[in-house]
Amino acid sequence: MNARLIPAMLVIAGAPLLAQTPASAPATQTHASDIGFTYTLPTSWEVVDAKPTLPTVKDEVAKNATSEDEKKGIACVQIGLTARHGDPASVVVVVALPFDCFGQTMTEKDLPGFASGASEGLKNNFDLSGPTYGTYSLGTHPMWVERATGVPKTNAAVKYTMETVCSVLKKAAVCWMAMAADEDGLRAFERGMVTLDGEAPAVLVPATAFDKRP
Numbered sequence: 001m002n003a004r005l006i007p008a009m010l011v012i013a014g015a016p017l018l019a020q021t022p023a024s025a026p027a028t029q030t031h032a033s034d035i036g037f038t039y040t041l042p043t044s045w046e047v048v049d050a051k052p053t054l055p056t057v058k059d060e061v062a063k064n065a066t067s068e069d070e071k072k073g074i075a076c077v078q079i080g081l082t083a084r085h086g087d088p089a090s091v092v093v094v095v096a097l098p099f100d101c102f103g104q105t106m107t108e109k110d111l112p113g114f115a116s117g118a119s120e121g122l123k124n125n126f127d128l129s130g131p132t133y134g135t136y137s138l139g140t141h142p143m144w145v146e147r148a149t150g151v152p153k154t155n156a157a158v159k160y161t162m163e164t165v166c167s168v169l170k171k172a173a174v175c176w177m178a179m180a181a182d183e184d185g186l187r188a189f190e191r192g193m194v195t196l197d198g199e200a201p202a203v204l205v206p207a208t209a210f211d212k213r214p
Contacts, residue, residue, distance in 0.1 A: 035172040040193040048082040076101035090185025098172045115144040115166035126150035134210035139199035
């Protein structure tokens, strides 16, 4: 996989973290994706419609692409879910790179490189500090997690906990990303239940997630 593509994909993922417009439809408790996963948030979270801005973000990122593979990857990235809760808002975004669209598959050995690009994408909108990392497994799926403190470049008076969890599924590479304004927001993100490729439901980020460092 083109190394430059990894940060580009996560730039696309990071942009909706600053979105503040709730969708007209109420949030559903469980989000199901046809690429092989479900993810559950409390029903008090509102779904944010990021689709109207996604083409513009992709166009801006694609301007810096240096290869056809990179441009194709940018075009293939999907925002599976964007949701928010509270004031100031905690925000969760799920981003995926479907392999059938991209034309390449990823394996466990590709996960660290793909996942570590998350902070590079977020740095376009946030100043990050104090990152910590962990690895764990949910069923047969390897998981990679990063947590850091994030301060928006547009408002230095606000501080968030930024957390990114990534995995490789059969059909796609997927990252769950959180901008948590408080402990409740972080807890809702981490304790959200996921199913991956039809396996048994599990908490997205277990208490032991940071016990094993990559």
